[in-house]
Amino acid sequence: MNTGIKNSRIGLFIPCYIDLFYPHVGIATLELLQKLGLHVFYPLKQTCCGQPLANSGAEKKAIPVYHNFVKNFAEFDYIISPSGSCVYHVREHYDILEQTDEVIYVRKNTFELCEFLTDVIHVTDLKVRFPHKVGIHQSCHGLRGLKLGKASEIVAEKYSKLEQLLRHAEGLEIIKLDREDECCGFGGTFSVFEPDISVKMGNARICDHEKNGAEIITATDMSCLMHLEGIIRRQKKAIKVMHIAEILNSNSL
Amino acid sequence: MNPHAKKARQFLADTERADWQDKALWAVRQKRDLAVYAVKEWEELREQASRIKENVLSNLDNYLLQFEEAAISNGAQVHWAFDADRFNEIVLKIINVNTAVKVVKSKSMLTEECGLNHFLESYGIEITDTDLGERIIQLRGEPPSHIVLPAIHLKREEVSELFHEKLQTEKGNSDPTYLTSAARKHLREKFLEAEIAITGVNFAVAETGTVVVCTNEGNADMGVHSAPVQIHCMGIEKIIPRNIDLGVFTRLLARSATGQPITTYTSLYRKPKPGGQMHIIIVDNGRSEHLGNPVHRNSLKCIRCGACMNTCPVYRRSGGHSYGSIIPGPIGSILSPIKEMKEKQDLPFASSLCGSCSDVCPVKVDIHRQIYSWRQEISEKKLFPVTKNIILNLAGKVLSRNGIYNFTGKTARWILRNVSRKLVYSKINTWGLGRELPEPPRESFKEWFKKNNKIN
Numbered sequence: 001m002n003t004g005i006k007n008s009r010i011g012l013f014i015p016c017y018i019d020l021f022y023p024h025v026g027i028a029t030l031e032l033l034q035k036l037g038l039h040v041f042y043p044l045k046q047t048c049c050g051q052p053l054a055n056s057g058a059e060k061k062a063i064p065v066y067h068n069f070v071k072n073f074a075e076f077d078y079i080i081s082p083s084g085s086c087v088y089h090v091r092e093h094y095d096i097l098e099q100t101d102e103v104i105y106v107r108k109n110t111f112e113l114c115e116f117l118t119d120v121i122h123v124t125d126l127k128v129r130f131p132h133k134v135g136i137h138q139s140c141h142g143l144r145g146l147k148l149g150k151a152s153e154i155v156a157e158k159y160s161k162l163e164q165l166l167r168h169a170e171g172l173e174i175i176k177l178d179r180e181d182e183c184c185g186f187g188g189t190f191s192v193f194e195p196d197i198s199v200k201m202g203n204a205r206i207c208d209h210e211k212n213g214a215e216i217i218t219a220t221d222m223s224c225l226m227h228l229e230g231i232i233r234r235q236k237k238a239i240k241v242m243h244i245a246e247i248l249n250s251n252s253l
Numbered sequence: 254m255n256p257h258a259k260k261a262r263q264f265l266a267d268t269e270r271a272d273w274q275d276k277a278l279w280a281v282r283q284k285r286d287l288a289v290y291a292v293k294e295w296e297e298l299r300e301q302a303s304r305i306k307e308n309v310l311s312n313l314d315n316y317l318l319q320f321e322e323a324a325i326s327n328g329a330q331v332h333w334a335f336d337a338d339r340f341n342e343i344v345l346k347i348i349n350v351n352t353a354v355k356v357v358k359s360k361s362m363l364t365e366e367c368g369l370n371h372f373l374e375s376y377g378i379e380i381t382d383t384d385l386g387e388r389i390i391q392l393r394g395e396p397p398s399h400i401v402l403p404a405i406h407l408k409r410e411e412v413s414e415l416f417h418e419k420l421q422t423e424k425g426n427s428d429p430t431y432l433t434s435a436a437r438k439h440l441r442e443k444f445l446e447a448e449i450a451i452t453g454v455n456f457a458v459a460e461t462g463t464v465v466v467c468t469n470e471g472n473a474d475m476g477v478h479s480a481p482v483q484i485h486c487m488g489i490e491k492i493i494p495r496n497i498d499l500g501v502f503t504r505l506l507a508r509s510a511t512g513q514p515i516t517t518y519t520s521l522y523r524k525p526k527p528g529g530q531m532h533i534i535i536v537d538n539g540r541s542e543h544l545g546n547p548v549h550r551n552s553l554k555c556i557r558c559g560a561c562m563n564t565c566p567v568y569r570r571s572g573g574h575s576y577g578s579i580i581p582g583p584i585g586s587i588l589s590p591i592k593e594m595k596e597k598q599d600l601p602f603a604s605s606l607c608g609s610c611s612d613v614c615p616v617k618v619d620i621h622r623q624i625y626s627w628r629q630e631i632s633e634k635k636l637f638p639v640t641k642n643i644i645l646n647l648a649g650k651v652l653s654r655n656g657i658y659n660f661t662g663k664t665a666r667w668i669l670r671n672v673s674r675k676l677v678y679s680k681i682n683t684w685g686l687g688r689e690l691p692e693p694p695r696e697s698f699k700e701w702f703k704k705n706n707k708i709n
Contacts, residue, residue, distance in 0.1 A: 021666075054625075153612035187607070197258075233688075
């Protein structure tokens with residue numbers, strides 16, 4: 001990592017549902033970035049990226065939420081979040097704001113955690129041991145929106161930034177799924193407006209992981225995992241979910 | 254619960270059938286993957302097709318006139334229909350002028366859109382769909398559930414029962430070869446009797462006045478070659494500029510639709526047979542207005558391959574009929590609201606916005622982006638139910654103000670810890686139908702950070 005990045009000020013965005021329900025994922029992200037020697041700041045007045053409103057059709061009502069995001073994060077060199085979906089939303093859908101220098105800057109400098117690790121600071125060693133069989137759930141907005149990997153529909157060379165990072169973990173075995181990148185069925189408010197299909201899709205996703213021997217389902221988005229975990233707990237299944245930040249931050253060698 | 258969600262629930266109630274449907278459609282998607290992975294320049298082809306279509310949409314008036322002129326000089330008769338009613342009347346008039354009563358038709362989504370079958374039947378015309386899948390659903394009196402595989406929702410046992418009743422096949426014999434040959438025999442009779450053959454159009458070449466029809470069963474040819482009068486029905490967006498452009502689209506169409514390198518038959522109809530008539534009806538039916546819509550005109554590029562249906566995890570698990578529109582699935586969800594925004598407002602919400610539809614689309618229609626746009630337009634037209642609006646207004650206030658946001662989060666965690674399970678998992682909590690809510694942590698990340706971290 002060059003000294004420029006070492007000296008940069010990193011703004012940490014913790015999405016609302018992680019803040020409220022999965023603080024340990026936020027803690028893992030923060031610790032991981034600090035272990036890498038980065039200066040991480042967490043602006044206390046942050047709330048949400050606005051996506052829950054916009055995906056429901058109310059993007060105009062989300063404008064004050066967008067402004068709050070921009071106001072909180074414009075001062076940082078990089079804005080990092082453990083969510084592909086929220087980052088995609090900031091980059092893709094903050095286009096309805098007046099494109100001031102601040103807005104353009106924030107949209108350009110907001111990164112999902114994995115892509116920041118692989119593309120900006122180019123991590124080469126994470127010194128992690130994680131002796132488990134892990135299935136990667138490719139959260140759609142990260143995969144198709146941020147291009148964290150090659151989607152199965154596309155004809156191109158295969159790559160996956162998540163796999164690239166997980167390969168650093170000693171003992172970790174990535175299992176192959178029957179359907180490598182099908183949606184889990186969360187889809188934001190889709191999960192409550194179309195509950196039957198949403199749960200059906202989630203079940204299929206979990207079964208694919210179970211069938212292929214995964215002990216843990218990981219992803220870049222806790223929202224997908226919140227949905228899958230909800231089904232797993234309801235059905236009292238043994239398989240577990242873990243955000244990728246938790247794996248990358250676990251048991252340092 | 255909105256109409257799509259309700260119908261999806263009914264569809265999913267039969268678990269075995271629902272799982273079978275998902276597997277059957279996923280198998281088509283996998284065949285498509287194998288076929289397209291073998292074409293190294295696939296992404297360039299998609300880009301080229303998209304640009305050709307963009308060019309067509311920007312110059313549609315000129316191309317249509319060029320097409321008409323070429324078709325007329327080939328000896329075809331060209332008719333223009335502003336809407337579905339005019340279209341149906343033109344077809345009826347051609348039939349009446351020829352004092353015909355027996356019509357065969359090969360697959361055309363446009364005639365479905367215009368309700369041609371019912372219209373002609375009300376005038377005592379016998380119209381027979383000759384595509385096997387189409388014939389099956391016609392005999393059942395139901396709409397197609399997929400634009401390429403119209404009877405994909407049916408199992409062969411159901412087809413066997415139907416054929417036993419309508420075509421007198423053996424009871425209980427559901428051998429596909431037996432059933433197909435029975436259908437073929439039945440359809441051969443219809444072809445031989447037909448006085449008029451109607452086809453849809455996949456592509457209409459402006460420079461030559463040729464219409465192109467792609468089928469796997471050869472039924473378009475059977476009809477056109479045996480009946481003295483042929484009628485080809487096309488939407489105005491079916492134009493491609495030149496003959497050489499056709500190669501781009503035939504390479505994309507069958508691979509995307511069924512995973513075949515090309516359809517078994519690619520029929521180019523240019524002029525009437527000796528002593529016959531060739532009619533081409535060019536239909537608008539709302540397309541000009543659609544073309545004038547800057548956000549949604551892109552969807553007029555669609556070549557009706559159905560790949561977005563096969564890939565869509567929601568379509569595969571709710572069935573085509575749950576969409577309640579002639580064209581179901583992702584592409585249907587962005588086409589239907591153009592004419593009926595209020596009635597079809599549930600469709601843009603029948604999506605998890607996974608984006609697979611846009612990546613699979615051979616002509617790069619940005620389907621998931623348009624679904625997102627429709628959601629905004631529907632909301633801005635104030636078509637939402639009152640309660641949904643109240644919730645969204647409230648959420649806007651909570652999520653934009655740090656203080657209220659923190660307080661609401663704290664309250665939510667308190668409720669989850671202290672209120673009885675029965676109350677939390679009441680009927681209105683649709684999340685809780687098949688899922689547990691997250692286990693509430695003692696403190697939020699923000700609270701933890703304030704206590705443990707001094708950096709800020």
